[in-house]
Amino acid sequence: MNNKTYTVSEAKKKLEYYCAYQERCHKEVTDKLKSLGMIAIAIDEIIYHLIKHNYLNEERFAKSFARGKFNHKHWGKIRIKRELKFRKISEYNIRTALKEISEEDYIKKIYLISEKKIEALQQKTKQEQQKKIFNYLQYRGWENHLIYEVINNLFD
Missing domain, CATH: 1.10.10 (Arc Repressor Mutant, subunit A)
Structure with missing residues (x-):
C-alpha cells in the first residue's frame, strides 16, 4: 500500500x-x-x-486497444471483446473499436499467423499441426468458423 x-x-x-x-x-x-x-x-x-480535459476517453481507449492487440499480439475479435468487457468498456465502444479492424486485414492476419505457425511445426504430423494451430488461434480469440476455414484451405 x-x-x-x-x-x-x-x-x-x-x-x-x-x-x-x-x-x-x-x-x-x-x-x-x-x-x-x-x-x-x-x-x-x-x-x-x-x-x-480529454485525458480520458473510453472510445479512444477502446479503438487504440483493439488496434494494438490485433496488430501486435495477433488477437482475434473474441479475445479483444472479452478483454474490453473485463475493463468495463460499454458495448457501444466495443463495437466501435472492432470496426477499427478491416475485414480484409482480419482475414490476411489469420492466414499470416497460421502459415508462420505451420512453418514452426514442420516436424509434426498433419493432424498435430492442425490441432496446434486450432488451439493457438482459439486461445488468441479467433472465431472457430474462421479457424476451420483457414485449416481446411492451408491443408488441402
Missing part, C-alpha cells in the same frame, strides 16, 4: 501524466486512484477533470 497521501490537485497532475503516457480506461484510472488512497468523492472529481 502507498503510504504517501495526495491532495486532489496532486493526484490530478499525477493522473494527467498517467493518462498522457498511454491511453487508459476508466477502470484503470479508478484502480490507480484507489491505490493512491483517494476517496470516492475525490476519485469522481478527478475522473470528471480527466474526461473534461
Whole structure:
C-alpha cells in the first residue's frame, strides 16, 4: 500500500501524466486512484477533470486497444471483446473499436499467423499441426468458423 497521501490537485497532475503516457480506461484510472488512497468523492472529481480535459476517453481507449492487440499480439475479435468487457468498456465502444479492424486485414492476419505457425511445426504430423494451430488461434480469440476455414484451405 502507498503510504504517501495526495491532495486532489496532486493526484490530478499525477493522473494527467498517467493518462498522457498511454491511453487508459476508466477502470484503470479508478484502480490507480484507489491505490493512491483517494476517496470516492475525490476519485469522481478527478475522473470528471480527466474526461473534461480529454485525458480520458473510453472510445479512444477502446479503438487504440483493439488496434494494438490485433496488430501486435495477433488477437482475434473474441479475445479483444472479452478483454474490453473485463475493463468495463460499454458495448457501444466495443463495437466501435472492432470496426477499427478491416475485414480484409482480419482475414490476411489469420492466414499470416497460421502459415508462420505451420512453418514452426514442420516436424509434426498433419493432424498435430492442425490441432496446434486450432488451439493457438482459439486461445488468441479467433472465431472457430474462421479457424476451420483457414485449416481446411492451408491443408488441402
